[in-house]
Amino acid sequence: MILLHLLKPELEELIAQGQWQTLRSFLSTQPAPEIAELLEHLDQRGQLVIFRLLPRALASEVFALLTPDTQNLLVSRLAQEEMRSILAGLSPDDRTALFEELPAEVTQRLLALLPDDKRREALVLLSYPEYSVGRLMTTAYLQIKPTWNVARVLAHIRAHGADSETIMILYVTDEQGHLLDDVPLRKVLLAAPETPVSVLMDGQYACLRSLQDQEEAVALFKQTGYYALPVVDADNVLLGIVTVDDILDVVEQETTEDFQKLGKVRPIEASLRDVSLFELYRKRIGWLVGLVFVNIFTGAGMAIFEETIRKVIALVFFLPLLIGSGGNAGSQTTTLMVRALAIGDARRTTWWRIIRREVIVSLILGLCMAAAVALLALLRGGVDVAVVVSAAMCGVIFFGSMTGVLLPLILRGLGFDPAAAGAPLVTSLVDIAGVLIYFSIAYLWFDRLMTAVR
Amino acid sequence: MNPQARTTPLIDEIRPLLHRHDWRALRARVSREPALRLVELLYDLAPRERILVYRLLPRSKALEVFEALDVEQQNALIAHMAQDEARAALAQLSPDDRTALLEEMPSPVARKLMDLLPDPQRRDALMLLNYPPNSVGRLMTTNYVRVRPHWTCAQVIDHIRQYGSDSETLWMVYVVNEHRQLLDDVRVRQILISDPALSISSLMDNRFVALHTHQEREHAVALFRKYDLYAIPVVDADNVLLGIVTADDILAVDEQEATEDFHKLGTVRPLEVRFSEASVRLLVRSRLGWLLGLVAVNVFSGAGIAYFEHVIARMVPLVFFMPLLVDSGGNAGSQSVALTVRAMATGDVRLRDWPRLLLRETFLSILLGLSMAVVVFGLGWYRQGWLLGLTVALAMLAVVVLGSLVGQLLPFVLRAMGMDAATAGSPLVTSIVDICGCVVYLAIAKAIMGL
Numbered sequence A: 001m002i003l004l005h006l007l008k009p010e011l012e013e014l015i016a017q018g019q020w021q022t023l024r025s026f027l028s029t030q031p032a033p034e035i036a037e038l039l040e041h042l043d044q045r046g047q048l049v050i051f052r053l054l055p056r057a058l059a060s061e062v063f064a065l066l067t068p069d070t071q072n073l074l075v076s077r078l079a080q081e082e083m084r085s086i087l088a089g090l091s092p093d094d095r096t097a098l099f100e101e102l103p104a105e106v107t108q109r110l111l112a113l114l115p116d117d118k119r120r121e122a123l124v125l126l127s128y129p130e131y132s133v134g135r136l137m138t139t140a141y142l143q144i145k146p147t148w149n150v151a152r153v154l155a156h157i158r159a160h161g162a163d164s165e166t167i168m169i170l171y172v173t174d175e176q177g178h179l180l181d182d183v184p185l186r187k188v189l190l191a192a193p194e195t196p197v198s199v200l201m202d203g204q205y206a207c208l209r210s211l212q213d214q215e216e217a218v219a220l221f222k223q224t225g226y227y228a229l230p231v232v233d234a235d236n237v238l239l240g241i242v243t244v245d246d247i248l249d250v251v252e253q254e255t256t257e258d259f260q261k262l263g264k265v266r267p268i269e270a271s272l273r274d275v276s277l278f279e280l281y282r283k284r285i286g287w288l289v290g291l292v293f294v295n296i297f298t299g300a301g302m303a304i305f306e307e308t309i310r311k312v313i314a315l316v317f318f319l320p321l322l323i324g325s326g327g328n329a330g331s332q333t334t335t336l337m338v339r340a341l342a343i344g345d346a347r348r349t350t351w352w353r354i355i356r357r358e359v360i361v362s363l364i365l366g367l368c369m370a371a372a373v374a375l376l377a378l379l380r381g382g383v384d385v386a387v388v389v390s391a392a393m394c395g396v397i398f399f400g401s402m403t404g405v406l407l408p409l410i411l412r413g414l415g416f417d418p419a420a421a422g423a424p425l426v427t428s429l430v431d432i433a434g435v436l437i438y439f440s441i442a443y444l445w446f447d448r449l450m451t452a453v454r
Numbered sequence B: 001m002n003p004q005a006r007t008t009p010l011i012d013e014i015r016p017l018l019h020r021h022d023w024r025a026l027r028a029r030v031s032r033e034p035a036l037r038l039v040e041l042l043y044d045l046a047p048r049e050r051i052l053v054y055r056l057l058p059r060s061k062a063l064e065v066f067e068a069l070d071v072e073q074q075n076a077l078i079a080h081m082a083q084d085e086a087r088a089a090l091a092q093l094s095p096d097d098r099t100a101l102l103e104e105m106p107s108p109v110a111r112k113l114m115d116l117l118p119d120p121q122r123r124d125a126l127m128l129l130n131y132p133p134n135s136v137g138r139l140m141t142t143n144y145v146r147v148r149p150h151w152t153c154a155q156v157i158d159h160i161r162q163y164g165s166d167s168e169t170l171w172m173v174y175v176v177n178e179h180r181q182l183l184d185d186v187r188v189r190q191i192l193i194s195d196p197a198l199s200i201s202s203l204m205d206n207r208f209v210a211l212h213t214h215q216e217r218e219h220a221v222a223l224f225r226k227y228d229l230y231a232i233p234v235v236d237a238d239n240v241l242l243g244i245v246t247a248d249d250i251l252a253v254d255e256q257e258a259t260e261d262f263h264k265l266g267t268v269r270p271l272e273v274r275f276s277e278a279s280v281r282l283l284v285r286s287r288l289g290w291l292l293g294l295v296a297v298n299v300f301s302g303a304g305i306a307y308f309e310h311v312i313a314r315m316v317p318l319v320f321f322m323p324l325l326v327d328s329g330g331n332a333g334s335q336s337v338a339l340t341v342r343a344m345a346t347g348d349v350r351l352r353d354w355p356r357l358l359l360r361e362t363f364l365s366i367l368l369g370l371s372m373a374v375v376v377f378g379l380g381w382y383r384q385g386w387l388l389g390l391t392v393a394l395a396m397l398a399v400v401v402l403g404s405l406v407g408q409l410l411p412f413v414l415r416a417m418g419m420d421a422a423t424a425g426s427p428l429v430t431s432i433v434d435i436c437g438c439v440v441y442l443a444i445a446k447a448i449m450g451l
Helices: A002-017 A020-027 A032-040 A044-053 A056-065 A068-077 A080-089 A092-101 A104-113 A116-126 A150-163 A185-190 A214-224 A244-262 A277-304 A306-311 A319-342 A348-413 A418-453 B003-007 B009-020 B023-031 B035-044 B047-056 B059-068 B071-081 B084-090 B095-101 B107-116 B119-128 B153-166 B188-193 B217-227 B247-265 B280-307 B309-314 B316-345 B351-384 B386-416 B421-449
Strands: A169-173 A179-184 A228-232 A238-243 B172-176 B182-187 B231-235 B241-246
Touching (some): A002 A044, A032 A044, A032 A056, A044 A056, A044 A068, A056 A080, A056 A092, A068 A092, A068 A104, A080 A104, A104 A116, A169 A238, A214 A228, A214 A244, A214 B247, A238 A244, A244 A319, A244 A418, A244 B217, A244 B247, A277 A306, A277 B316, A306 B316, A319 A348, A319 B280, A319 B316, A319 B421, A348 B280, B023 B047, B035 B047, B035 B059, B107 B241, B153 B188, B172 B188, B182 B188, B241 B247, B247 B316, B309 B316, B309 B421, B316 B351, B316 B386, B351 B386
Antiparallel strands (some): A169 A179
16 A cells, blocks of 8 residues: 555656666565555556566565456456466465456466366366355375374475465375365474374364355354364365465455345446446346336235325324335345354244244334334324334234244345345245234224224 | 651652542652662552552553563563453553553563463463553564574474464464564475585575554454465564464454444444344343334434425325335435445445536436336326325435435545444434435425425
């Protein structure tokens, strides 16, 4: 950020003057994320110039941090040789992420630039389904054998450690590649050089399956607090590792998705800043129009009570309030439930307790709201309206809250995503029910009861 | 001569201030005294007052006093800080006083505190250092390895063997100078694969990322995202290395912050405990506020509708569309609030982006509004004829545009005013749309249908 805000004019001047040597030596002392951020804010020419000046290793590091759009642009402008060295410098998981984002034909072209072994590896990683653990894997890790001694392990690290993403944990496999254990580097360093690896093993390790959902990986990382977890296939053969930095990105994406779903927007994959108007339109119009059709029922419901409304127009003054309150109570509980389900707080064993508790909470809330609205209704519509409105308020709050708790649970129980359908469904249900509750009570009070009294 | 004045003159001046809880005067008074007299004073005070008075000293004075103590006394002071008593003493200060009066501890004190105390006690003592509740300082742990630039790689590996047994994160070692100021970080990997005789200084590139104790933890989350790191060192105002923050703690922090944002957007005041464990009382308290707020809003929207009572009386079917209109405006608004608040939280959208986003939202909301208007026109026509259709369609356009624009702008306004964009986002939008929506609708009806 400092680089970007303080030095951008100076850097642009240096580019204009062609002071390549100065630029190069300055840039090579800067951290990669700063350079990546700077590049995002330069024009196309500037991006290309600056990127070409970077030392080779730094260039790959910076490239991995750029947005897909900028990556795409560089891919189209850089010469094959340049691209080859950048691709070679990327870690396998960053490479998968890049290929995921690029158009298919560009991916094909880039794959051709990779040496055979790396191309095979990239193809394998790309073959895992989207949102599976396999897509997050990197193959840059260290494998050791139980028969080795510590000295051999250290020698192995010296020889191969430079390519691996993390050496904090080493993975012990048998001859067929089955994962046997994980050994922290600390243990290896603390042991005498002639100690065999098998002595350091405790047979306790956590691992992920390559086809598992990424959300499950997040949960395991949270539970274990590890920096990296090994990934195995169905036969327990070690395929790669997933590191915590990628998990942080997954968490961010999934949380953002949940936010959008609760806000009744279909998930948007691009950055909100850059997403196009029509994309946004498509993602938002769905639920908006959906709700109009719900209104066919709400409207029809109200039409039944047309006579009652005509008699007591003051009832209308409180209609938006009742609908709004039911909707608010519903969105409160939907939010609480959806989030609790997402972070693994609400397990099946606690569902029943949560439901029972909500009955009490929503009754208390309903009574408080009824008391507050009774005062208002008394002033504007008289005693009869006050009775009807507060009774309806209590009912609407209760219904809204319970729907918000139950619906996400039902959706989850049926195997659907509680966030995606939860929020709009709750709004719709509460809408229809609110109107029916309100005018039914009004009808009972004004038409039946009053006639009976008379 | 007054004998009391001769024996403890300073303590007699201090005592009344302590009893009156006049922290500002107390701080001003002790700041003027030379360090040696303060040492005397500290030992005259009761233990629970001692920490309080010490913490009120300005940073430089606190350092002088600490240095005037011998090592034994220093350790006693530190050990004392970890006791419940000391925390209770500091709890007397109001949060405002805390920020205003308590300065950061001098580096040697903080350093000793981090090193001497065992883990659980240290967590408590970190609060005493007055790092704000959501600051990086509160997340620090000491499971890391410190090295000096002139050491060789072989020496470092020996050092790790000896002291690194607690360090889960054998990922980086941190290079410090003789004052323990952070110079660089070096990967353990690099040390292992280098020539054992090579000195650490030759592996240093002086490129490193560090956090400051007082920075917000959200900042730490952003830094972890940006740099793809497993651990980040934490330094104080003098660049002295005090600890590290690790990625697994950040994962937990991130989850908490996101949950807070979710709750705020869902008009629930953040719970601070797990939802499954929250009590009925807590749930009622955190939810009732915004619900009642909407009742208060109805004072206005109800009055607005009442003003058009005669319009409704003549054309009751107008009422059938009221819930739809209010909801649609609210939905459009909460869409843009949710998108914007989240994009702000992840750093995707910044304050300066508002003109562009507002412009896009203007076009977008007109487009959305028109689509909705077409659909709802048919519905109105079907129920009562094309005049009602037209009225409802126009009102729909107005309400969707209004809701979207308010929803887009509000998070920026709140952020610019230094408030949390998530706090008031969706309920405020709902309220504004509620009041304006009904009035606009009925006013259009009056004009078009001549009622």
